[in-house]
Amino acid sequence: MADVFKLRYEVDGDNFMAAGAASSDVKKVLRQLGIGAEAIRKAAVAMYEGEINMVIHAGGGVADITVADDYIEIILTDKGPGIPDVDQAMQEGWSTAPDNIRALGFGAGMGLPNMKKYSDEMKIDTVVGEGTTITMRIFI
Amino acid sequence: MKYTNVFTVNDLICSGGAKAEFLEDGERAITGGFATDLLSHAIGNASSGDAWLTVLTNPNITAPASIADVSCIIVCDGTPVTDALKAKCEVMGISLLSSDLPITDLSVFLYNLQAGLK
Numbered sequence A: 001m002a003d004v005f006k007l008r009y010e011v012d013g014d015n016f017m018a019a020g021a022a023s024s025d026v027k028k029v030l031r032q033l034g035i036g037a038e039a040i041r042k043a044a045v046a047m048y049e050g051e052i053n054m055v056i057h058a059g060g061g062v063a064d065i066t067v068a069d070d071y072i073e074i075i076l077t078d079k080g081p082g083i084p085d086v087d088q089a090m091q092e093g094w095s096t097a098p099d100n101i102r103a104l105g106f107g108a109g110m111g112l113p114n115m116k117k118y119s120d121e122m123k124i125d126t127v128v129g130e131g132t133t134i135t136m137r138i139f140i
Numbered sequence B: 001m002k003y004t005n006v007f008t009v010n011d012l013i014c015s016g017g018a019k020a021e022f023l024e025d026g027e028r029a030i031t032g033g034f035a036t037d038l039l040s041h042a043i044g045n046a047s048s049g050d051a052w053l054t055v056l057t058n059p060n061i062t063a064p065a066s067i068a069d070v071s072c073i074i075v076c077d078g079t080p081v082t083d084a085l086k087a088k089c090e091v092m093g094i095s096l097l098s099s100d101l102p103i104t105d106l107s108v109f110l111y112n113l114q115a116g117l118k
């Protein structure tokens, strides 16, 4: 096992305009590490959707990224309201985003489906009233 | 959609279909087009090199545009482009264009532009 590369981002829950900044930065770092374009796209999309969800639905959180020899792991942890029905939340088109957020282009209900589609493994641990942790892996 | 014949951002501006608000790389090829006003729809489905047609103008559109690696964002339908969006596109290195044409009309315009190239 060669070097493992780790990144951590505190994702601010109030700053809408900065939402997506961590994902853009991860994309840049992965490129510098010489990761292939396809894996970078997958990781950046998965990370972006998770980051935005923490901002919109959970008041912020933390993103931990690990780049190992053969995979990129993204762990998103928040202390938001949790997801009461994960199967429903995973459905394309399901969204609880309020109107003012929808007006900005969010709320298609496609974020979690995108995370599933663009990651090779995805696990959601969520407890209502306590928070949500989403772990995703992209193989490289 | 993917275009058969590829043209550049500058070619589109010269054709009069859209005007430049900020140019990162005018010689970048427009290899296809994608239209949506939903950010997750764009990031999940736009291909690298696509022109992204939208009426959204808040700076949040730049992150999906960057990650999807679109060739340019085109704000359609005469929607005013804000300074905040222009500034964010400069920081993120994304070409930003605007057009008075509605999204459907500009889609046809782009298609005809590439179909006219041989």
Ligand SMILES: Nc1ncnc2c1ncn2[C@@H]1O[C@H](COP(=O)(O)OP(=O)(O)OP(=O)(O)O)[C@@H](O)[C@H]1O
Binding pocket: A049, A053, A054, A056, A057, A058, A078, A080, A081, A082, A083, A089, A090, A094, A095, A096, A097, A105, A106, A107, A108, A109, A110, A111, A112, A113, A132, B039, B040, B041
């Ligand atoms: N971290 C989270 N904490 C609490 N609820 C969440 C979280 N992530 C997602 N959800 C819930 O799951 C729903 C679906 O999420 P998803 O990302 O698919 O769509 P969206 O965020 O509403 O819209 P889009 O991602 O298309 O802009 C959300 O509307 C929200 O109710």
Ligand SMILES: [Mg+2]
Binding pocket: A049, A052, A053, A107, A110, A111, A112, B040
């Ligand atoms: Mg979402």
